[in-house]
Amino acid sequence: MNIQGIKAIYFHEMDRMRRTIFQSILSPLISTSLYFVVFGAAIGSRISEVSGVNYGSFIVPGMIMLTLLTQSISNSSFGIYFPKFTGTIYEILAAPLSSFEIILGFVGAAATKSLIIGLIIIGTAGFFVDLYIMHPFIMLFLLVLTSITFSLFGFIIGYWADNFEKLQLIPILIISPLVFLGGSFYSIDMLPEFWQKVSLLNPVLYLVSGFRWSFYEISDVSIYVSLITIFSILIICIAIIIFSFSKGYKIKN
Amino acid sequence: MENFISIQNLSKIYSNKFTALDKIDLNIKKGEIFALLGPNGAGKTTLINIICGIVTPTSGNVLVNEFNIIDDYRKTRSLIGIVPQELTLEAFETVFNNVNYSRGLYGKKPNNKYIESLLKELSLWDKKNNKLRELSGGMKRRVLIAKALSHEPQILFLDEPTASVDVELRIDMWKIIKKLKSNGVTIILTTHYIEEAEEIADRVGIINNGKIILIDQKDKLIKKLGKKKLIIHLESKINKIPNSLMKYKIEIDDSKNKLTFFYDKINNNTSITTLLQKIREENIVIKDINTEESSLEEIFVNIVKGSNDEYSRY
Structure with a gap:
């Protein structure tokens, strides 16, 4: 295994985060703080509690999940797309690296960045609301698992995209609506019965629900169903990547 | 001299059905400078990219130091460095970090002393902390060579190394290439500039329409056809x-x-x-x-013209 090669890609990508610290860390931090102000303070003051939890605290897991998903996808898709765009992908393809090692470097870095941002948001949330985590290890496990899964998903988008428009297409048209309609800011119990059933078709709901359970032991669906959903998405992403790389799709042909 | 690279019956048909290489056979000897000449779209870059692992071949076999480029890709790629035609560099990284990054990709541990000597040899040491976007085209070309040599390869592919560079830099490049040869590096370069092949190559291959139409010692070629x-x-x-x-x-x-x-x-x-x-x-x-x-250029034009006439008959 080319450990040095994996480290090279990983630290190269992490270095990009250091170089763009404002965009990478401050931007999601400011957005999250704004969510707290708007949803927590302004709207939240009119909603007393959801499932026995203060509304401000209730939205924390959803907000973390929202940021985690968008950041994982954006970091990872940009990470692999950028060398394709600049042409520097040639040295990665010419290096003695397996597909697995390349993915490990890029996805590992993207997931780490998302994790750092997720943990910063948890810390920031503590300034705005009373925060308690009933299952910290499960919370951390879900945080890591979701970061990896959606970094893989982002990698697929970046690998597939051949222009900046395509890079943004899926995150804007699919991911953002799914995240906002996935119970980040509400419980599906608050919706009419028809929309509750429609919401169950949204995979993001299962992620948010599972993550919220690790905080407050309240959820829209069982934690096991949430875990199965995340693992299913992870397996699908891995399968797509293995298939794409084995064919050298879009890059080597 | 033994064959260091052995290419047999190599073909590449791209997904758009374009045949870039058509049953190529070619042997490169250890320690030589081999110049691959050919017009645009002849298949030069595709050939290099296949040997380096950047492009997947459709059929055929390539051995580097007797290892297959597909089955033993780690062994073959470790031996190879590539300088691409385009000035493809990340704009915001420093010269030193970027060259170190390339070394890491090839599985080599950081070796600041070696990178320092490499950068000094390529007159890049005083630019080591400069961001790549701050460099001139010529300097960027040198950085690409430094990156390609960062893992101490035994084979160096140079895809049009002196394209769009001034005469002074071109002569500098030739000196660098000759020095690499004296250090035992096998060099394969593609070029449009016949005088480049004439100046530095030991052997010359001419490729047109995806086929190698002639391979010979440079001097013999000039004598034979000149x-x-x-x-x-x-x-x-x-x-x-x-x-x-x-x-x-x-x-x-x-x-x-x-x-x-x-x-x-x-x-x-x-x-x-x-x-x-x-x-x-x-x-x-x-x-x-x-x-x-007769210059190699005239010989090249005559051969390619003859090859095109033959090709157009089919």
Whole structure:
């Protein structure tokens, strides 16, 4: 295994985060703080509690999940797309690296960045609301698992995209609506019965629900169903990547 | 010399059905400089990219140091460094970090001393902390060479290394390439500049329409296919070539005061003396004489033209 090669890609990508610290860390931090102000303070003051939890605290897991998903996808898709765009992908393809090692470097870095941002948001949330985590290890496990899964998903988008428009297409048209309609800011119990059933078709709901359970032991669906959903998405992403790389799709042909 | 790279029956058909390489056979010997010449779209870059692992071949076999580039890709790629045609560099990284990054990709542990000596050799040391976007085109080209050499490869592919660089830098590049050869590095370069191949290559291959149409030692190629011209400048114009000179391969130019005699330089009996004698006997006064040798460029153009004519028949 080319450990040095994996480290090279990983630290190269992490270095990009250091170089763009404002965009990478401050931007999601400011957005999250704004969510707290708007949803927590302004709207939240009119909603007393959801499932026995203060509304401000209730939205924390959803907000973390929202940021985690968008950041994982954006970091990872940009990470692999950028060398394709600049042409520097040639040295990665010419290096003695397996597909697995390349993915490990890029996805590992993207997931780490998302994790750092997720943990910063948890810390920031503590300034705005009373925060308690009933299952910290499960919370951390879900945080890591979701970061990896959606970094893989982002990698697929970046690998597939051949222009900046395509890079943004899926995150804007699919991911953002799914995240906002996935119970980040509400419980599906608050919706009419028809929309509750429609919401169950949204995979993001299962992620948010599972993550919220690790905080407050309240959820829209069982934690096991949430875990199965995340693992299913992870397996699908891995399968797509293995298939794409084995064919050298879009890059080597 | 043993074959370091062995290419057998290699073909590449891209997904848009374009045949970039058509059953190529080629052997590269250890320690030589091999120049691959060919017009745009001939298949030069595709060939390099396949050997380096950047492009997947459709069929055929490539061995590097007797290892297969697909099955033993780690072993083969570790031996190879590649300098691409385009100046593809990340804009915001520093020279030192970027060269170190390339070394890491090839599985080598950081070696600041080696990178320092490499950058010094390529006159990049004083730019080590500069961001890549701050460098001139020539400096960027040097950084690409440093990156390609960062993992101490035994084979270096240079895809049009002196494209769009000034004459001074081109000569500098040639010096670098010659030095690498003296260090035992096998060099394969593609080029449009025939004088580049003429200056530095040991062997020359000509590729056109995805096929290798000729491979030979550079000197042999020039000798084999090269012709010499004796240009005779006349004091005054003549209307036509006198009958006594008609048996020689001689032409008169439009200005009517210049005769060109073509001869084969490997032939000991060039007939130059008798030709000059005959001219004198015709009372034609010679003002000046000079000779010109066919360049590799002329040879290349003739071969490619011949190959295209043959290709167009199918």
